[in-house]
Amino acid sequence: MSTDTGSSRGAAGGVLLLCRAGPDAVAPVVPLLRERAGIAGAGDGWTLLVPEGEPWRNGETVERVATGWAFALAVGVSWPVLAVWWDADRSGCVLASGFRRPVPYVWLGNGTAVGEDEAMRTLGEGLGLGAGAGAGAGAGAGALLALTRPEPSVDGIGRLRGLLAALAGLGLRLPDGVTPGETVEGLREVVREVVPEGAVRERVEVGGGVRAAGARAGAEAGGSGASGGMGARVVAWVQVGLGVPVLLWGVRRRRGGWVVAGLVLVGDGLVGGVRAGAWGRV
Numbered sequence: 001m002s003t004d005t006g007s008s009r010g011a012a013g014g015v016l017l018l019c020r021a022g023p024d025a026v027a028p029v030v031p032l033l034r035e036r037a038g039i040a041g042a043g044d045g046w047t048l049l050v051p052e053g054e055p056w057r058n059g060e061t062v063e064r065v066a067t068g069w070a071f072a073l074a075v076g077v078s079w080p081v082l083a084v085w086w087d088a089d090r091s092g093c094v095l096a097s098g099f100r101r102p103v104p105y106v107w108l109g110n111g112t113a114v115g116e117d118e119a120m121r122t123l124g125e126g127l128g129l130g131a132g133a134g135a136g137a138g139a140g141a142g143a144l145l146a147l148t149r150p151e152p153s154v155d156g157i158g159r160l161r162g163l164l165a166a167l168a169g170l171g172l173r174l175p176d177g178v179t180p181g182e183t184v185e186g187l188r189e190v191v192r193e194v195v196p197e198g199a200v201r202e203r204v205e206v207g208g209g210v211r212a213a214g215a216r217a218g219a220e221a222g223g224s225g226a227s228g229g230m231g232a233r234v235v236a237w238v239q240v241g242l243g244v245p246v247l248l249w250g251v252r253r254r255r256g257g258w259v260v261a262g263l264v265l266v267g268d269g270l271v272g273g274v275r276a277g278a279w280g281r282v
Contacts, residue, residue, distance in 0.1 A: 013056055013087045014184055015066045017049035018042060018172065020127065021079040028238055032072040032246070038191030044171030048178065049073075050187045062087040063094070067104065070096035071249070076242035080126050082167075084160055086180055090114075091156035093163060095123045099245065107156045113148045120148050128170055140169035157181040240266055 019026045023039055026047040030037055035053035042048040051069065056062045066085035074081040074096035081096045092106035092115075103123050105115035121144075129141040143166035147159055154162065160180035164172065177190035247262025 013054060013062045014085065014180070014182065014187065015051060015062065015069065016084045016178070016180065016187070017051065017066075017069060017073065018082040018084065018167075019047040019049065019073065019079060020045065020081070021047060021077070023047045025077075025079070026073075029073055029077060029242065032242060033069055035069075038188055040175055040191050042175065042178075043168075043173030046170075046172050048174060048191070050178075050184070050191050052184065052188055054184060056087075063090070063092060063104070063106070067094045067096070067102050070094055071102055072242075072246060075099060075245045075249070076238070082123075082127065084163065084180060086157060086160060091160050091180065093123070093160070095126045097126050107147075107159045109156045111151060111154045111156050111159050113150075113159075115148070117145065117148050120144050127167065129166070140166040240270060243267075 017037075022045060023041050026049070027039065030039060030049065033049070033051055035051040035055070037052060038048075038050040040048050056065050062085045066083040070081045070083035075098065078098075083094045083096070085092055085094075089109050090106055091109070092104060094102045094104040096102045103119055103126065105113075105119050105123060107113055107115075121141075124141050124144045129144060143162065147162050147166070157180050164174060164180070175190055178187060182190075243262045243266035245262075247259060247266060250259035250262055
């Protein structure tokens with residue numbers, strides 16, 4: 001494998017969020033990011049999210065922001081989320097699954113592994129690359145462990161590309177042009193080519209995204225949208241169910257931003273649920 005360092009134009013910072021579920025399952029929880037994000041299918045049973053914001057510009061590390069995003073998406077759902085991130089000095093990934101502690105792995109810019117082999121095994125098992133998972137998955141598990149061993153010709157971005165290649169056995173297929181090291185602007189444009197502009201904005205607007213999703217789900221279910229359809233009631237239940245653990249996590253960690261996000265989700269869910277009759281028809 002070659003380093004291909006010259007193509008890593010966006011190495012100053014970037015995040016890809018890979019959800020182990022289809023876009024229809026992922027779309028309702030995207031507003032938890034509190035960031036606009038591009039959304040696209042990424043193979044069989046995978047969804048790619050490309051957040052448009054760069055909150056690490058305000059002093060947070062890319063790793064911490066990526067971990068927070070992955071945890072927020074995964075805490076109330078049944079499928080795991082893998083965040084792939086990079087900055088000027090390091091690259092890495094973090095697996096979030098339910099209420100479990102996120103599992104991180106980090107490489108230095110030159111590709112030197114910093115994490116423990118056991119963390120990579122745990123990460124692989126969480127994604128379905130454990131022993132007995134099939135020939136393709138078994139090969140992927142071996143490829144993941146290879147990423148923990150010295151390889152002078154592969155830099156940090158190359159390690160991330162190897163990670164994504166190892167997940168091909170699980171059906172992951174990123175859209176053409178989506179690759180670690182690209183700029184946020186470049187990744188955003190690629191995703192917008194995959195999903196029409198209107199569809200991207202419809203699903204990920206921060207302020208009205210949840211209500212818009214509820215209205216669409218209600219219409220698809222034959223209900224009356226955000227004011228009373230089954231889809232709106234489901235969205236209300238999801239918001240409250242996700243908001244409570246996000247709120248508690250923020251309080252425990254003393255993270256004001258997550259506390260506010262949790263309060264907003266719970267409040268919005270309660271109000272939307274009252275309008276949709278969710279609490280009287282459980």
